[in-house]
Amino acid sequence: FASSYPPYDPTDISGFSYETVVKRWPIILAGVVNFLHNKCHTLSLDLASLDGEEKVALQKKLTEGTGIIEKVSKLKYEMARDRALERIPEDGEANVELYNAELAGLEDSKRNTWFTAPWLFAECYLYRLLRAFFVLTEHWKSEDPFYEQKVNTFRQSGTSILHIATTMHELGSNRETVKADPEKLKVLFNEMIQMCLWGNATDLSLLTHLSQADIQHLQSVGKDAQVARQKFILKDDEEPVWKHIQTLKDGRVDFVLDNSGFELFTDLVFADFLVTYTPYVSKVVCHPKLIPWFVSDVTPPDFRDTFTALADPSFFPEDVTIAVESGMVNLKEMVSRWTSYLEQGVFSLSVPVDTPLGGNEASKPADFWTSSKPYWNMETEAPGAFETLRTSGLVIFKGDLNYRKLTGDVRWPAWTSFEEAIGPLAGKFPLLSLRTNKADVVVGVDKDVAEKLDASGEKWRVEGRYALVSFLPRSQS
Ligand code: F6P
Numbered sequence: 001f002a003s004s005y006p007p008y009d010p011t012d013i014s015g016f017s018y019e020t021v022v023k024r025w026p027i028i029l030a031g032v033v034n035f036l037h038n039k040c041h042t043l044s045l046d047l048a049s050l051d052g053e054e055k056v057a058l059q060k061k062l063t064e065g066t067g068i069i070e071k072v073s074k075l076k077y078e079m080a081r082d083r084a085l086e087r088i089p090e091d092g093e094a095n096v097e098l099y100n101a102e103l104a105g106l107e108d109s110k111r112n113t114w115f116t117a118p119w120l121f122a123e124c125y126l127y128r129l130l131r132a133f134f135v136l137t138e139h140w141k142s143e144d145p146f147y148e149q150k151v152n153t154f155r156q157s158g159t160s161i162l163h164i165a166t167t168m169h170e171l172g173s174n175r176e177t178v179k180a181d182p183e184k185l186k187v188l189f190n191e192m193i194q195m196c197l198w199g200n201a202t203d204l205s206l207l208t209h210l211s212q213a214d215i216q217h218l219q220s221v222g223k224d225a226q227v228a229r230q231k232f233i234l235k236d237d238e239e240p241v242w243k244h245i246q247t248l249k250d251g252r253v254d255f256v257l258d259n260s261g262f263e264l265f266t267d268l269v270f271a272d273f274l275v276t277y278t279p280y281v282s283k284v285v286c287h288p289k290l291i292p293w294f295v296s297d298v299t300p301p302d303f304r305d306t307f308t309a310l311a312d313p314s315f316f317p318e319d320v321t322i323a324v325e326s327g328m329v330n331l332k333e334m335v336s337r338w339t340s341y342l343e344q345g346v347f348s349l350s351v352p353v354d355t356p357l358g359g360n361e362a363s364k365p366a367d368f369w370t371s372s373k374p375y376w377n378m379e380t381e382a383p384g385a386f387e388t389l390r391t392s393g394l395v396i397f398k399g400d401l402n403y404r405k406l407t408g409d410v411r412w413p414a415w416t417s418f419e420e421a422i423g424p425l426a427g428k429f430p431l432l433s434l435r436t437n438k439a440d441v442v443v444g445v446d447k448d449v450a451e452k453l454d455a456s457g458e459k460w461r462v463e464g465r466y467a468l469v470s471f472l473p474r475s476q477s
Pocket residue numbers: 016020123200203205206258259294398399400401402404438439
């Protein structure tokens with residue numbers, strides 16, 4: 001399957017893809033260089049106190065660090081000059097051939113430069129290439145250049161996190177009444193799903209233009225904030241999703257995760273709600289990225305460290321503006337419940353198994369999330385990943401990039417149905433996408449609404465203020 005509409009790419013200088021190549025990627029690459037400089041500087045202070053093998057190893061690490069800095073700087077230089085994308089070097093990790101085959105195809109059609117390549121491909125390629133720079137060293141293999149950024153932003157979400165923990169605690173004291181009251185459950189479900197949706201508004205690759213005040217505003221919770229944001233949800237399938245969830249019995253929900261930090265926290269709260277407060281779900285599986293990805297996406301170490309951070313009272317800055325102590329107690333209670341869920345397998349992280357799950361897929365199922373492939377042909381192109389989701393009671397795709405991959409990141413008219421846009425994947429398993437709009441592609445919106453917004457000059461497709469809740473059930477056949 002392939003759409004007859006062309007992909008978004010930077011040849012359209014009014015699109016967000018153009019702005020991305022011109023402004024956003026250079027900032028992100030400069031951040032990686034900065035990270036490496038700082039790290040090398042700190043490490044070099046230790047040189048004097050070391051000797052023997054340790055000293056030699058550190059010296060090698062510093063040389064390798066300088067090597068990565070040179071590669072990233074060269075990449076940034078070439079990007080600005082619209083040079084060709086180079087092949088991903090054979091680094092022993094996943095998807096090298098996939099990327100290079102796609103690149104060869106683009107070369108044939110002369111779309112293999114930074115300002116001509118399809119946006120979705122080029123952006124995935126960029127993070128995969130960065131990964132190769134690190135993996136091809138001896139001492140930087142496990143380094144995540146975005147790790148500190150993720151942790152620091154998470155720390156700044158303390159106020160919202162403690163608020164939510166307190167809400168969940170209050171809910172806990174009437175757990176049984178809530179469970180038995182369908183009306184109450186539904187109201188809570190709407191709050192939870194919206195919290196999880198807007199949790200996506202704060203990813204770090206967009207933060208190159210959002211202020212701290214903007215972020216806090218996006219994270220604010222509670223009825224009023226949600227009512228105010230309701231009009232920004234341009235497609236709202238909350239009703240049918242809830243109806244669907246009510247048909248599950250001891251069901252499994254899968255989260256194809258997006259960002260670490262506050263968004264992951266809201267995913268876990270939503271997961272906790274489904275398991276603890278509803279009779280419908282008894283297992284939640286989370287699917288992370290196996291390599292640093294789009295700055296803020298969740299990797300397995302991020303997932304693990306989230307639990308440690310939330311359980312540590314000193315993690316948050318002291319000026320969080322809620323009754324800190326009771327908030328902390330509530331948070332602790334919630335996180336210890338999550339930890340026991342992890343231990344019991346109620347919550348789990350889908351990390352690689354060595355044996356490929358059938359089909360002709362040579363790589364691990366999880367590697368699919370860091371390929372550049374749209375999800376249209378998942379069943380044939382990534383049978384391992386497809387098989388893991390096929391039996392799910394509901395697969396929740398979080399965030400913008402997952403949405404771009406679901407719809408192929410092509411120029412669908414905005415009123416195309418979601419079902420048509422996700423191609424052959426439609427109906428294969430119950431599928432929910434929770435996405436705040438951060439890229440041009442949009443489907444499932446009324447024609448007059450889309451046209452009015454396009455004509456208004458408002459950047460409704462890309463600034464993260466609008467959102468889409470899109471659901472499709474499993475087809476009956
Ligand atoms: O457009 C902004 C952007 O960085 C896109 O490049 C990408 O699709 C998206 O945001 C990442 O957002 P999310 O974390 O929601 O997938």
